[in-house]
């Protein structure tokens with residue numbers, strides 16, 4: 001089995017609380033920072049084992065990860081064997097398809113973020129207490145560079161991301177940790193955890209059971225997205241206009257908002273399926289009597305969940321990430337609903353996804369999924385038409401994008417999409433070490 005009491009909880013389990021604060025900081029005084037981290041903060045770092053049982057969950061879960069410049073500042077100079085991590089995300093912006101870095105949060109421009117504290121609780125007041133504790137302990141040892149507060153959406157939208165889709169459905173299964181549900185991707189632990197079986201890279205021994213954390217602040221232009229669906233959905237016989245807009249959205253994601261996979265339910269939502277782990281991953285895009293190289297009658301080749309996990313389109317790709325993001329920002333306001341536009345005048349109205357993905361190799365995980373799959377209009381290869389960009393996250397460097405298979409009645413047609421409705425505000429690559437590595441290597 002895996003040493004679950006030594007692995008930070010967000011990696012395998014996720015914090016799954018109503019509120020989650022990300023606190024990005026730089027380190028001014030490494031010596032003092034280490035001492036306080038070792039003696040006062042490390043005991044509060046939450047393990048996977050603690051998060052697995054409600055009874056052992058702390059009232060505020062705490063995790064901690066470092067960027068390359070953070071480790072260097074702490075004089076931890078071993079090469080972790082991940083060139084993408086070493087360079088940092090700012091250097092990766094163009095490669096990820098971002099149209100430059102003008103939209104990036106100032107803190108992420110460059111390499112001045114040294115680490116991130118992740119704090120999660122069902123109570124914002126308790127997160128505030130934890131934050132005051134950390135800031136009060138470290139005082140001038142750190143400078144807070146940026147914070148982002150994630151929150152579960154209200155009422156029936158709980159668990160849904162800002163466009164309205166149920167999230168957190170499909171994760172890779174590590175059998176040594178939890179048995180797979182039908183259709184779940186089975187991976188070696190070393191695809192997610194450094195130094196475990198299946199991680200082919202040579203690393204320092206202390207890096208074992210850590211994981212690379214790709215963080216992205218992804219703004220979502222919610223009224224604009226729904227406006228596009230309403231304006232561009234092809235008329236479908238038997239469906240009302242709002243129903244055809246729903247269908248177009250479902251074809252862009254590969255799931256209905258409820259989470260039901262369109263591969264099994266191509267023409268209408270199937271209530272109850274999306275939340276049922278026995279059913280919600282039980283599909284692979286292949287269907288008896290249909291040719292997987294031409295069939296988009298079930299799911300478009302470029303649907304978000306097909307671009308990021310091609311299932312039967314590709315034989316056993318080891319490209320997999322553990323996702324642990326949470327929505328941030330307020331609900332759409334009535335003024336935005338009326339105008340159909342996100343309000344750019346007030347940055348408090350920014351909303352989106354605090355995207356978090358864990359993997360043992362960034363070049364095979366987040367970076368690969370974004371660059372080589374979502375952004376590449378030729379992927380999935382070997383189809384009868386050019387698949388097009390991932391309509392949700394695909395980026396074309398600020399230029400318009402294309403989606404094939406949008407029209408269930410004629411899947412050879414392609415639809416032009418605007419440059420984005422998910423806008424990168426930047427991010428950073430971090431390493432989330434094992435708890436023992438924090439205590440015995442990083443903080444000494």
Ligand code: N7H
Pocket residue numbers: 161162163165166167168169170171218219220253255304305306308309321352353355366369370374392393422
């Ligand atoms: Fe995606 N969305 O609301 O449309 N994602 N995603 N994602 N995503 C998934 O299966 C979304 C992003 C993956 O194994 C669902 O949990 C949004 C990035 C992967 O079947 C929905 C944003 C990357 C999967 C969304 C966003 C990925 C996945 C279905 C940004 C990687 C699992 C629910 C704001 C580069 C695929 C679920 C599988 C699922 C949405 C970002 C990857 C609804 C809004 C940046 C691997």
